Amino acid sequence: MATSNLLDAHFDDSEEDDDNFNPQPADLSDAEDAAADDDQDAGDQIRNEAAQQQSGDEGSDEEEAANNEDDEGEGEDTAARDDDEEEDEEEEEDDEEEITGHRRKRRRERRNQFLDVEAEVDEDEDENDDDEDELNEIKDNFIADTHPDDLADLPAGGETDDRRHRELDRRREMEASLDAEKQAEILRQRYANKNRSGRAIGDSAVVPKRLLLPSVDDPSIWAVRCKEGKEREAVFSIMKRIEERLGTKNELAITSAFERGGTQSTMKGFIYVEAQRQADIMTALDGLMNVYPRTKMMLVEIKEMPDLLRVTKSPSLEPGAYVRLRRPPKYAGDLAQVIDVTDTGLELRVRFVPRLDYGLHDDSNAPVDAFGAKRKRPTAGPRPPQRLFSEVEAKKRHAKYLQGRPDTKTWTYLGDEYINGYCEKEVKIQTLITKDVNPTLEEVTRFASGAEDGTENLDLNALAASLKASTANASYLPGDVIEVYEGEQKGVVGKAVSVQGDIVTMAVSEGDLKGQTIEVPTKGLRKRFREGDHVKVIGGSRFRDEVGMVVKISEDRVTLLSDQGNTEITVFSKDLREASDSGGGGSLGKYELYDLVQLDPSTVACVIKVDRESLVVLDQNSQTRTVMPSQISNKLDRRRHAVATDRNGSEIRLDDVVKEHGGEGRSGKILHIHRAFLFCRSDTSTENSGVFVTRTASVATVSAKGGRIAPSNVPDLNSMNPAMKRNPPAPGDMAPPKTFARDRSIGQTVTIRRGPYKGLLGIVKETTDTNARVELHTKNKTVNVPKDALGFKDKISGQSIDPNSRGGFGGRGGFGPRGRGGFGGPTPGEGGGRTPMPAGGVERTPAWGTSRTPAGGANGGRTPAWKQGGDASGGRTPGWADGSRTVNPYDGSRTAYGAGNRTPAWSSGAKTPAYGLSDGFAAGSKTPGYSGGGDAWGSKTPAYQPQQNQSNDSSWQNQPASNNWGSNAYDAPTPGAAMSAPTPAAMNAPTPGVYSAPTPAPYSAPTPAAAPTPAPGWGGGGWGAPTPQAMDAPTPGAQQGYYAAPTPGAYGMPETPAPNWQDDGPRYVD
Amino acid sequence: MSENFVPPGQQRNLRACMVCAIVMTQNRFLKEGCPNCEDFLHLAGSMDAIIDCTSQVFEGLITLADPARSWVAKWQRLDGYVRGVYAIKVSGQLPDEIVAAIEDEGRIRYIPRDGSATEAD
Structure with missing residues (x-):
């Protein structure tokens, strides 16, 4: 029984011990006091019980007396220890009470108990004899009391009883020593506490902050201006000054100074100094660098003082979270993913997509010296694009810097580690941007394709953690049903009434607060939906604009069934809003079917299919690919005025119908023109929504939108004529091309x-x-x-002239109308269609008229002369000779000359009849002669003939002259050689200059057809034969002769030319 | 005498004790240990301990001239510490085993100074 009790007592002991090992906080509550009392009571009880039992035992069981005594002793021991414990407790409880008395009491008690306990032990040791004597005495008494029969019952060696005693003693000793250790522990604990109280942390650790709030007795705090960015230095200089003056009579009276600088801080530019009096601050800070105590310093209100020292926990980073790199510059701003965080949370292992050029832009001439690496400055140039690491590329130039094992996809390149294509690095948290990371979907997807099997495993939770931090994304509108999920009002549900910044005013609709309006910060808010709600996705989710029905809600994640795709998607409730409309179709974000989009700087594509969250596009290389809207860099607007040329050179525009030449021969309407690519849409094909890509050079126009005239084969030469750029033509006019000769x-x-x-x-x-x-x-x-x-x-007359039109125009002018008629008539199609020339001719008419008009002075002067000449062949009036011969007419050059001279004649003579008129010619000069002349001018070329033929065909036979003429003018360039031979260079020069450019091809082309025609009427025979040779042979002189020969004096023509030539000659030579 | 002064050039080597927030150069931690916490942190001479128990990331410096009278010291639970420069916020967490060790050995309740403690108040 006793044993069991003892055990009980021990048990209690241990409990109490335990209690003591956890020192109670200084401010013990009443309840704890009560508990301690209870403990005490319990201890007393146990002790009493033990005493009773002991007495009982003593009375009843004499045989066990020795044991009993031992037990008793032990019991006492225990009791004593109990006392000790109680004392300890008391001591702690009464710590705040009067100490001296208590101490004394404790010491006394302790001494007593010490004596109690130790006495026995010590008796064992030191007073063994006494003890034994005592024992023996007792024993004797007992033995005396013992019945002799009982003695026999005693175990053998009963007289060696003290051995067992010793055994017991030893055991007890051992226990006691154990106890001593424990006690020592307790003591140490206690005294450690005592020692530490000077250090205060033990006390302050448990004093709640609210008890530390500043009072009026505390020193005041002033805010003192300080140079921004120098706050830390200022604090250290204050420290320095404090220590320097410590113990001197100038000792600083301030108690502390602190700063809350930092680039993001709103408290930068100040330091805060704590002192009893403001004057102390003045003396303390006077003359310090970067601190301006003389500017107005502000007293911080007492209630605001704790705010100055407020500390907010920076969000801890978990593996998988996203951060942005600050360094090195090459990666500044790049997104990185946290892989691992060290215990202290100060160093992280991150991975990011490297930007490597694999030595492509290394400067091989860069100085390689001891400082080479240091001198190298991070270049401000464009960074290489983000691309996963490629060992193949690294091997090309930098094989020596590359180590690694292909099987694990782990490489070390230029000192950095690359795993699975990502660069992994240990970085300090200072070098990271951890707040407001706001990773975009595009960036995040770069980290998504990590899985070996190619599946994209986007860690939505990590993303959520990164996104959640920025509450800026969460937007609440009045009317939103919201729920408080954090803070004191947790669980409150209501409807947002108004939103101001971060504070939402909500009308509570459920619970105790129902009917009240409370204000809550957005931080602890989330939107609340019910299953079945029709919601629309807003905000940054990639499911943006999706509309659907809520089917499941788990915390702040809401799963909804999309209206469009009938798929389930899960988004955060903050990204949802009640929707009234249903899902739209046909467009994804801003991209619609048939839109032209830019995929990368060199690739464009046409949207051919719009899926829920992706687009199918047909790129310029006729490949289809599926892209996410985030992969599209830009949408290209339809350029209404885009123009291209088809394979025939005709211009094509949007909505023209074109047909592929060769290939599949597809035809379709042009959707987009992008550089040399056409995106066309065919109504007959369903492949790629009917869209196909082709090159502009491989299509031919089928029909142009709006019946625009598509010039059949001819490119618009006007726009590519450099000469036109130099001399912009008068509106509607064809520019006079530059001459080859001198100006x-x-x-x-x-x-x-x-x-x-x-x-x-x-x-x-x-x-x-x-x-x-x-x-x-x-x-x-x-x-x-x-x-x-x-x-x-005009040099002489002072008349205004046109230097350019002088020759050609002047000449032609007269004849122009006619000749033109001639041309226009016979070869309208050709003229119009083929060459700008005729058109030019037509347009030119007015020009000629005009040009002529001014020249008219001269010409006019001449004209009559000419006419006269014409009329009276001899009538080479002085006017003619002089006036017409003069500069202008001459300049007009041969053409002009011929033209000029002749033109009037022709025109006047005119018109077909003129030719008839040319009876005069014919008669006088013998047609041949004339025609010879004509030859010289006009007929030299086959071209001419056709012309003539044509004109003949077109019933212009009567007018061969004009033809002749015109053709002449036109022909001239073609057969340059022929021309040149007979006539001086001058001859060539003007004519070709004027006409050559536009004409050559067109004329020659049609020619053949015409060849066989009735030229003869014209004196074709004479024609054909003489043409080139005749021309060739005669020199200018000869020509004159030529002219002269046939023409009678009356004709006069020949003569005139002669002088002309001569006159002109020098001029041209000049 | 100005032992706590750190010239600007040295300020990049500053570390803050995660227990008492005192800010000193790494070298001084290595030579002298933490003047307040040396009994249980044993920083002197142990670079590993310094790296574990001190942090380079801290905000807000306090120069504490009179720890006994300053309210700032009281509020920051710095009263009873030595005069010196302290940080208002020390980022980083003491490794668990060290927390356990100091609570055992030093009988101190560790209060994180990275701001996580104040939110509880």
Whole structure:
């Protein structure tokens, strides 16, 4: 029994011990006190019980007396220890009470108990004899009391009883020593606490912050201006000053100073100094660098003081979370994923997509010296694009820097580690941006394709953690049903009434607070939906704009069944909103069917299918691919005015119908024109939604939109004519192409019509395409004048002239109308269709008229002369000779000349009849002669003949002359050689200049057809034969002769030319 | 005498004790250990311990001239510590085994100084 009790007592002991091992906080609650009391009571009880039992035992069982005594002793021991414990407790309880008395009491008690306990032990040891004596005495008494029969019952060696005693003692000793250890432990604990109390952490650790709030007795805090970014330095300099003056009479009276700087902080630019008096701060900070105590310092209100020291926990990073790199510059701003976090949370292992150029842009000439690496500055140039690591590329140039094992896809390249294509690196948390990461879907998908089997495993939870941090994404609108899931009002459900910044005012609709309006921060809010709600996805999710029905809600993740795809998608409730409409169709975001989109700088594609979250596109290489909207860099608007040319050179525009030439011969309407690619849509094909890609050069126009005239075969040469660019044509006019020879305006007398020299007369000395240098008559000065500011004057008459039109135009002018008629008539199609020339001719008419008109002075002068000449062959009036021969007419050049001369004749004579008229010619000169002349001019070429033929065909036979003529003019260029032979260079020059450019091909082309025609009427025979040879043979002189020979004096023509030539000659030579 | 002053050039080597938040250079931690916590952190001479128990990431510096009278010290639970420069916030967590060790050995309740403790209040 006793044993069991003892055990009980021990048990209690241990319990109490345990209690003591956990030192109670300084401010014990009443309940704890009560509990301690209970313990005490329990201890007392046990002790009493033990005492009773002991007495009982003593009384009843004499045999066991020794044991009993031992037990008793033990019991006492225990009791004593109990006392000890109680004392300890008391001591702790009463710690705050008067200490001295308590101490004394404790010491006394302790001594007593110590004596109690130790006495026995010590008795064992030191007073063994006494003990034994005592024992023996007792024993004797017992034995005396013992019945002799009982003695026999005693075990053998009963007289060696003390051995067992010793055994017991030893055991007890051992226990006691154990106890001592425990006690020591307790003591140590206690005294450690005592020692530590000076350090205060033990106390402060349990003093709640609310008890530490500042009071009026505490020093005040002032905010002192400080240079931004120098806060830390300022704090350290204050520290320095404090320590320097410590113990001197100048000792600083401030108690502390602190800063809350940092780039993101709102408290930068200040340090805060704590002192009793403001004056102390002035003296403490006076003369410190970067601190400005003399500017107005602000006293911080007492209730705001704790806010100054508020610390918010930076979000801890979990593996899988996304961060952004700050360093090195090459990767600044790039997204990285956390793989591992060290215990301290200060170093992370991250992986990111590398930007490597594999030495492609290494400067091989870069100086390689000891400082080479250091000197290398991170170049500000464009960074290589983000691409997964490729050992193949690395091997090309940097094989020596590459180590690794292909089987694990682990490589070390240039000191960095690459695993599965990602660069993995240990970085310090300072070098990362962990707040407001806001990874875009595109960035995140780069990390998604990590799985070996190729499946994309996007860790939505990690993404959520990264996104959640930024509450900016969550938007609440009045009317949203929201729920508080965090904070004191957790569980409250209501409807948002108004939203102001981060605070949402909500009308509570459920629970105790029902009917009240409370304000809650958005941080602890989420939207609440019910199953069956029709919702629309808003916000940053990739399911944006999806509409569907809520089917499941788990915390803040909502699963909904999409209206469109009948698939289940899961999004965060913050990205949802009640929807009234149902899902739209036909477009994904801003991309619609048949839109042209830019995939990368060199690839465009046409949307041919719109899926729920992806697009199928047909790119310019006729490949279809499926892309996510995030992979599309841009949508290209339809360029309404895009123009291209088909294989025939006709222009094609959007919506034209074209047909592929060769290949599959597909035809379709042009959807988009992008560079040389056409995206066409065919109604007959269903492949790729009827869209196909082809090149502009391989299609032919079938029909142009709006019946636009598609010039059959001819490109618009106007737009590519460089000459036109230099000399912009008058509206509707064809530009006079530049001559090959020197500028004819050189040497001309001009007036300046614009600019500072306006009105002055001068002579053109030199020219460029646009400018002329004019030597002024008025003073000896040569000035630069734009050509278009020049008015050309006849040297002699002072009439305005046109230097360019002079020859060709002048000549043709007269004949123009007619000749044109001639041309227009016979070869309208050709003329119109084939060459701009005829068209030009037509258009030119007015020009000619005009050009002619001015020249008219001269011409006019001449015309009559000519007419006269014409009339009276002899009538080479002086006018004619002089006037017409003069500059202009001559300049007109042969053409002009011929034209000029003849034109009037023709025109006047005219018209077909003119030819008849040319009886005069014929009669006088013998047609042949004339025709010879004609030859010289016009017929030299086969081209001419056709012309003639044609004209003949077109019933122009009567007018061969005109034809002749015209053809002449036109022909001239073609047979340059023939021409040149007979006529001086001058002859060539003008004509070709004017006509050659446009004409050559067209004329020659049609020619053959015409060849066989009735030229003969014309004197074709004479024609054909003489043409080239005749021309060739005669030199100018000869020609003259030629002319002269056939023509009678009356005709006069021949003569005229002669002088002309001669006159002209020199001029041209000049 | 200005032993706690750290010239700006040295300030990049500063570390803050995660227990008491005192800010010193790494070298000084290595030579002298933490003046407040050396009894149980045993930083002197042990680079590993320094790396475990101190942090390079801290915000807000306090120069503490009179720990006994300063309210700031009281609020930051720095009263009773030595004069010196302390941090307001020390990021990083003491490894669990060290927390256990100091709570056992030093009889101190460890209060994280990275801001996680204040949220409880």
